[in-house]
Amino acid sequence: MREEYSIDLHQAEPLLRQCGLTPNYKAEYTVGVFEDDELVATGSLWEDMIQMMAVSPEHQGEDLTGTVITHLIGKARERGRTNLHLFTKPEKAVMFRGLGFRQVAVARPYAALMEWGRPGIEEYCAQIREAAGAPAPLTAAMVMNCNPFTLGHRYLVETAASQCDKVVILAVQEDVSVFPFEDRIRLIREGTADLPNVVVLPGGRYAVSSLTFPSYFTKETQLAYAHCAIDAEIFKAHTAPTLGVTRRYVGTEPLSPVTAIYNQTLKQRLEPEIQVVELPRKEQEGQPISASRVRTLLAQGDLEGVRPLVPPTTFAYLESEDARPVLEKLRRMGDQ
DSSP states (O other): OEEEEEOOHHHHHHHHHHTTOOOOTTOSEEEEEEETTEEEEEEEEETTEEEEEEEOGGGTTSSHHHHHHHHHHHHHHHTTOOEEEEEEOGGGHHHHHTTTOEEEEEETTTEEEEEEESSOHHHHHHHHHHHHOSOOSSEEEEEEOOSSOOHHHHHHHHHHHHHSSEEEEEEOOOSOSSSOHHHHHHHHHHHTTTOTTEEEEEOGGGSSSSOSOOTTTSOGGGHHHHHHHHHHHHIIIIIHHHHTEEEEEEEOOTTOHHHHHHHHHHHHHHTTTSEEEEEOOOEETTEEOOHHHHHHHHHTTOHHHHGGGSOHHHHHHHTSGGGHHHHHHHHHHHHO
8 A cells, every 4th residue: 555644854764865865854844655564765845845755766767756746836826836847867857848837958978857837937037038128239247146245246247248239147145155145235236336238137046056956856065066067057048138138257266166166067067058258356455355355354344444345335334334234244243
């Protein structure tokens, strides 16, 4: 007799490891499919991600993947979610198409990103197309977190704006930074308001977000490459054609190996269709101006030390009441 019901993720751990997966304990809901009290299949939900799909090798070919997917979609609907995503091996994407999923992008040899429901990538593209307006003869794009917006960011934007007819900045929307998204995008807009050919948009779900490779999916040593590859493929397949982008600007980050991997991956996957322009970071007193340097100074309570590193608009924000919660958080982090 086959049954399916909610289980604790620890119950699924032996099956996950048998299938070569590492449990991700961020999962908020896990289903188990049992046959004669033996766990034969499992899968989990985390926000809008279906993850940790595993079927016992002895039960492959019995449509247990479909059983798990159907259960998790039903659970997601109960929670008000109408759009779900999952990663699978490129060669298995066709199986999920049969379950109602659409392929967003494929980054060989790592994975394919699939999605189910609406609103999805098509609605996202329609939204940014309308917000960005008509493309110019030479339209460039930048994806920026700006935690917070510094003179280093300003230099990158100024340079791109001087070399292109139009620059679209996609601000990373996910709120996993110290500075909240609403503050970050406000500072980007205020810090570039004098550049008439610059448009600043929310990056949404498809620009450097947690639609990335969870650690269970691929080897840890390949995680950064896999993450960067899928991000580049989404940009190439959807974002760039939607905005008419033929050039992508990035900044170097000498202290960040992950950024170096990201820039290298963009060049490998976007070019020659989309030219990748890598600019050196602006320096102050021989050091690159970076948001991490600004945060370190703020954590130390050195607001005046920040002044030469940020535009007047960012500094005015840091002196305002709006920034107080962020500054207090940074100082608490500095005390740890």
